[in-house]
Amino acid sequence: xSKTSQETINGIVWKACDTFRGKMDSSQYKDYVxxxxxxxYLSDFYREKLEELKAKHGDNQDRIxxxxxREKFKLDEKCTFEYLLKQKEAENLGEEIxxxxxxxxxxxxxxxxxxxxxxxxxSETMLGRTKERNKILKHLLEDFSDIRLDLRPSxxxxxxxxxxxxxxxISHFAGDAGKKGGEFFTxxxxxxxxxKLVEASEGDRIYDPTCGSGSLLIKASKEVGNNxxxxxxxxxNGTTVSLAKMNMFLHDINDAVIEWxxxxxxxxxxxxxHLMKFDVVVANPPFSLDKWGADNASEDKYKRFExxxxxxxxxxxxxxxxxxxxxxxxxxxxxxxxHGVLFRAGSEGKIRKQLIDENLxxxxxxxxxxLFFGTSIPACILVYKKGRTNTDVLFIDAxxxxxxxxEKNQNIxxxxxxxxxxxxxxxxxxxxxxxxxxxxxxxxxNDYNLNIPRYxxxxxxxxxxxxxxxxxxxxxxxNELVKVKSRMSxxxxxxxx
Numbered sequence: 162x163s164k165t166s167q168e169t170i171n172g173i174v175w176k177a178c179d180t181f182r183g184k185m186d187s188s189q190y191k192d193y194v195x196x197x198x199x200x201x202y203l204s205d206f207y208r209e210k211l212e213e214l215k216a217k218h219g220d221n222q223d224r225i226x227x228x229x230x231r232e233k234f235k236l237d238e239k240c241t242f243e244y245l246l247k248q249k250e251a252e253n254l255g256e257e258i259x260x261x262x263x264x265x266x267x268x269x270x271x272x273x274x275x276x277x278x279x280x281x282x283x284s285e286t287m288l289g290r291t292k293e294r295n296k297i298l299k300h301l302l303e304d305f306s307d308i309r310l311d312l313r314p315s316x317x318x319x320x321x322x323x324x325x326x327x328x329x330x331i332s333h334f335a336g337d338a339g340k341k342g343g344e345f346f347t348x349x350x351x352x353x354x355x356x357k358l359v360e361a362s363e364g365d366r367i368y369d370p371t372c373g374s375g376s377l378l379i380k381a382s383k384e385v386g387n388n389x390x391x392x393x394x395x396x397x398n399g400t401t402v403s404l405a406k407m408n409m410f411l412h413d414i415n416d417a418v419i420e421w422x423x424x425x426x427x428x429x430x431x432x433x434x435h436l437m438k439f440d441v442v443v444a445n446p447p448f449s450l451d452k453w454g455a456d457n458a459s460e461d462k463y464k465r466f467e468x469x470x471x472x473x474x475x476x477x478x479x480x481x482x483x484x485x486x487x488x489x490x491x492x493x494x495x496x497x498x499x500h501g502v503l504f505r506a507g508s509e510g511k512i513r514k515q516l517i518d519e520n521l522x523x524x525x526x527x528x529x530x531x532l533f534f535g536t537s538i539p540a541c542i543l544v545y546k547k548g549r550t551n552t553d554v555l556f557i558d559a560x561x562x563x564x565x566x567x568e569k570n571q572n573i574x575x576x577x578x579x580x581x582x583x584x585x586x587x588x589x590x591x592x593x594x595x596x597x598x599x600x601x602x603x604x605x606x607n608d609y610n611l612n613i614p615r616y617x618x619x620x621x622x623x624x625x626x627x628x629x630x631x632x633x634x635x636x637x638x639x640n641e642l643v644k645v646k647s648r649m650s651x652x653x654x655x656x657x658x
Contacts, residue, residue: 164316164317164318165309165310165311165312165316165317165318165322166318166322167318167319167322167325167326167329169309169310170198170310170312170322170323170326171326171329171330173304173305173307173309173310174194174198174304174305174310174326174330175330175333176304177194177197177301177304177305178190178194180297180300180301180304181193181194181297184289184297185287187334188334189287191330191331191334192279192280192400192403192404193280193282193301194301194330195327195330195331195334195404195407196262196277196280196403196407197242197301197302197305198305198326198327198330199407199410199411200242200245200261200262200265201242201305201310201312202312202323202411203234203236203241203242203265204236204241204242204243205242205311205312205313205316206234206312206313206314207229207232207234207236207241208241208243208313209313209314209315210228210229210232211225211229214228214229233272233410233415234269234272234273235268235269236265236268237264237268239261239264240261240264240265240268242302242305242306244261245257245258245261245302246302246303246306249298249299249302249303250299251295252291252295253283254282254294254295254298254299255281255282255283255284255288255294255295255298256282256283258282258283258298259281259282259283262277262280262282263277265277272410272415273406275399275402275403275421276403276406276407277403278399278403279399279400279403280400280403282298320413321412323411324379324408324411324412324413327407327408327411327412328349328376328379328408331346331374331376331404331408332346332348332349334346335534346373346374346376346534347373347376347377347445347497347533348532348533348534348571348573349376349380350532350573350574350575350578350579351445351497351528351532351533351574352376352377352380352445353380353579354542354574354579354582354583355377355380355381355443355445355495355497355542356377356380356381356383356384356443357384357579357583358495358524358526358542358544358583358586359381359384359441359442359443359493359494359495359544360384360493361381361382361384361385361390361440361441362384362385362440363385363386363387363389363390364389364390364440365385365390365391365439365440365441366390366391366393366437366438366439366440366441367381367382367390367391367392367393367439367440367441367442367443368392368393368394368430368437368439368441368442368443368487369381369393369394369395369442369443369444370394370395370424370428370442370444370446370480370483370484370487371395371396371397371424371444371445371446371447371480372394372395372396372405372419372444373396373401373404373405373445374401374404374405374408375392375394375404375405375406375408375409375417375419376408377443377444377445378392378394378405378409378417378443379392379408379409379412379414381441381443382414391416391417391418392409392414392417392418393417393418393419393420393430393437393439394417394418394419394420395419395420395421395422395424395428395429395430396419396420396421397421397422397423397424399421402419402420402421405417405419406419418430423454424480424483425453425454425476425479425480425483426454426457428463428483430487435463436463436465436486436487437487438487438488438489438492439487439488439489439492440489440491440492440493441492441493441494442484442487442488442492442493442494442495442496443494443495443496444480444484444494444496444497445496445497445533446476446477446480446496446497446498447476448477448498448499448536448538448540449474449475449476449477449499449501450475450476450477450479450480451473451474451475451476452473452474453471453473453476453479454476454479455470455471455472455473455479456473458470458471458479463486464486465479465482465483465486466479466482468482468511468512468515468516469508469509469511469512469515470508471508471509471512472507472508472509475501475505475509477498477499477501477502477509478502478508478509478512478513480496481496481498481502481512481543482512484496484545485516485521485545488545488547489547490547490548491547491548492546492547493523493544493545493546493547494544494545494546495542495543495544495545496542496543496545497528497540497541497542498540498541498543499538499540499541500527500538500539500540500541500612500613502541502543503525503541503610503611503612503613504610504611504612510609513609513611514609516545517554517601517604517609520549520552521545521546521547521549522543522544522545522554523544523545523546523549523554523555524542524543524544524554524555524556524557524586525541525542525543525544525554525555525556525557525611525613526541526542526543526544526556526557526559526582526586527539527541527556527557527558527559527560527613528540528541528542528559528560528574529559529560529561529564529565529572529574530560530572531571531572532565532571532572532573532574534571539560541613544586552600552601553589553598553599553600553601554598554599554601554604554611555585555586555589555596555597555598555599556596556597556598556599556611556613556616556617557582557585557586557595557596557617558594558595558596558613558614558617558619559574559578559581559582559595560613561594561619564578564581565578566578594617594618594619595617596617597616597617599616603616
C-alpha cells in the first residue's frame with residue numbers, strides 16, 4: 162500500500178471543512194476539525210501498537226495491556242475514532258463525542274489534561290439544534306473515515322507528516338480568519354527566520370511567553386538537530402493552548418510544558434518562586450497590546466519593570482522586558498514587534514536606552530509590510546543577547562520590494578530572502594542600501610532612536626529627465642494625434658455619420 166502523504170491529509174481534512182462552511186466562521190469550526198484530526202491520529206497510533214503487540218504476544222492480554230500502558234498515550238477501545246464512527250447515527254452524537262474526549266483526557270491526565278476543555282461537540286450555540294447538530298457531526302465523522310486517511314505511524318511518508326499537516330491547516334485557518342488568525346499563528350517563514358537567528362542548540366531550554374499554537378517553539382526546536390531540548394510556553398487563550406498541546410504531540414514532542422494564563426500578570430514558568438531562566442526565548446507578542454497590566458507593574462514581584470513601566474496602551478516593551486528577565490546569563494532571544502518600539506519616546510525611549518547601554522541589543526531587522534495575519538503594518542525583529550563581547554548593533558533593512566514576494570492577500574518571504582538575512586546577520590556584512598553595523602557612538606548621536614532609515618540609506622535617486630528629448634517626444638505624439646483624428650474624421654464621413 163502507498164504511504165499517506167502530507168498532501169493527502171491536507172486535501173481530505175480541508176475538504177472536511179466544507180461540512181461547516183457557511184454555517185460558522187472558520188475561527189470557530191477550526192477547533193472541531195483539528196480536534197477530530199488529533200483523535201484520528203491517536204486512534205490509528207493505538208490501533209497499530211495493538212496489532213504489533215497481538216502479533217508478538219498472541220492472546221496474552223496481560224502482556225499486551227502491560228505494554229500498552231508504557232506507550233505515550235492510553236486509549237480505551239471505546240475512545241477510538243472507529244468507536245465514534247459506529248455511533249454516527251446516535252441521537253445524542255455530540256454528547257457521545259464529548260464523553261469520549263473526556264475519557265481520553267482522564268486516562269492521559271499528565272499529558273492531555275484540559276486539551277479538549279474548550280471544544281464542545283454538543284453545543285447548540287455553535288452547532289445548532291439536535292437534528293442539525295447530528296447532521297454536521299455525522300458528516301464530519303464520515304469525512305475523517307476516508308480510507309486514504311491512514312495515520313498509523315508506519316503508513317506516514319515521513320516523521321513530520323502529521324505535524325506538518327497540522328501546521329498547514331492551522332496556517333490556512335489563520336489566513337481565513339483574518340484579524341483573529343494572528344492571535345494563534347505566526348507565518349511559517351517568519352517563524353523559520355526567528356528560529357534560525359537564535360540558533361537553539363543541544364540541551365537548550367526554549368521558551369515562548371506568547372506561544373499561540375506553538376509553531377514558533379517547534380521551529381526553534383528543529384534547529385537543535387536532535388531531541389535533546391525542552392520546550393516551554395504560555396498562552397492566555399485557552400482554546401489556543403489546546404491547539405499548542407496537540408501540535409506538540411503531533412510533532413512527537415511529548416514533554417513540552419505549555420501553561421494557560423496571562424504571562425505579564427501571572428507568569429507560570431517559575432523556579433524557587435523566581436522566573437525560570439532559559440537559553441533561548443522567542444516570541445511574536447500581540448502588537449501594542451492595550452490594558453496589558455501597567456497599573457500593577459511597579460509592584461511586580463519579579464522586578465521585570467525596574468528599567469521603567471511601558472505605556473498603559475502599548476504592551477510591546479512589557480513583553481520584551483519579561484523576555485529579557487527570562488534569559489539566563491548566556492541567553493539569546495528574538496522577538497517580532499511593530500516599528501514603534503524603535504523610536505517612540507517617553508518611558509519606551511528610556512527603556513530602549515537602558516537596554517542598549519547594558520549592551521543587550523544585538524540586531525534590528527526590518528521586515529516587509531503585510532507579512533502577518535490581521536495587520537498590514539511592517540514589523541521588525543529585535544535580537545538580544547546576554548554576555549555580548551562587542552557593542553556594535555547590526556541593522557538590516559529587508560523591507561524593500563526586492564526582498565519579498567507579493568501574493569494575493571499576503572506578502573511572503575521565501576528561502577532566498579531568509580538566507581540573505583541570515584548570511585548578513587551571521588557575517589555582520591555591510592551591504593549598500595541593505596545593512597549597516599552601527600557603533601554605540603552612532604546610536605548615541607541619534608539619541609538612541611533605532612529607526613532603521615537613520616542607519617541605512619535606501620533612497621533611490623530618480624533618473625535625470627532629458628527635457629529636450631521629452632519635449633520632442635511630446636511634439637511627435639501630438640503630430641501623430643492630429644493624423645489619427647484626421648483619419649477618424651474621414652472614416653466617419655464615409656459612414657455618413
